[in-house]
Amino acid sequence: MRYAIKPLPFTPSKLSGLSEKLLASHYENNYGGAIRRLNAIRGELARLDPAAAPIYAWNGLKLEELIAANSAVLHEIYFDSLGPAADPPADLAAAIARDFGGFAAWRDEFMAMGRALGGGSGWVVLAWSAREERFVNQRASDHTQFLAEGRPILALDMYEHAYHMDYGARTPAYVEAFMRNIDWTKVAQRWRAPAGRAAGVASPKIPVIAPEAFLERFATADGAIILDVRRPPAFTAGADMLRGAVWRNPERLMHYKGRLRPNPQKRKEPEP
Ligand SMILES: [Fe+2]
Structure with a gap:
């Protein structure tokens, strides 16, 4: 089973002293990178033949799997601990x-x-x-x-x-x-949380879905429109975006919400 990336559980622009650009880069490149690495390593491990694979292959891949898995979990705890500041209960x-x-x-x-x-x-x-x-x-x-x-x-x-x-x-x-x-x-x-339960993200106020699951469910649906609504600094700093998505400025939603048309080929539409 693939390890799925969790949505960023806060609005980056609301934090104090940690820029949106830094947080977006950290989330996408380092946390996201750990998960992509973990899934790739597990794919390699699944192809190893226990009877024939050399010792160095097991040692190397299992160590890299541990590094990537711990990196993913710790980054989830790190990001999940940030948000509008609240005192400890x-x-x-x-x-x-x-x-x-x-x-x-x-x-x-x-x-x-x-x-x-x-x-x-x-x-x-x-x-x-x-x-x-x-x-x-x-x-x-x-x-x-x-x-x-x-x-x-x-x-x-x-x-x-x-x-x-x-x-x-x-x-x-x-x-x-x-x-x-x-x-x-x-x-x-x-x-x-009971021991053994995942170090989870608090219940979000809006529905959230991991990018991989989203693409599986919606990317091929008739008439689907996938909008990337990261704010301009985060979009500019980001290295990639969902397949078939178009970027629109979330601050201008009222200007374009009635004029959206499926357009899976174009990466970024001009501002209306
Ligand atoms: Fe990090």
């Missing part, structure tokens, strides 16, 4: 405070770990340790270094692709911006 704040000697103490440690990864790369993760029955802040310098029985509920991406476009080498400012945009409501949902 009282029970989560109390649990974190209990384990770190205060919520501010947790925050200070988490941010210091993020700043310490500046100039390098990796993740800082707030995870629930089932073994110790407490929260831990965990550092990883690549996608494979994670607490074996930990359940990540908040992930700070310290790879350069997550901030360099906006902040250059000013990693402390990026860490501040990330902390400013945390939607703790969704972090709390991950904490409360």
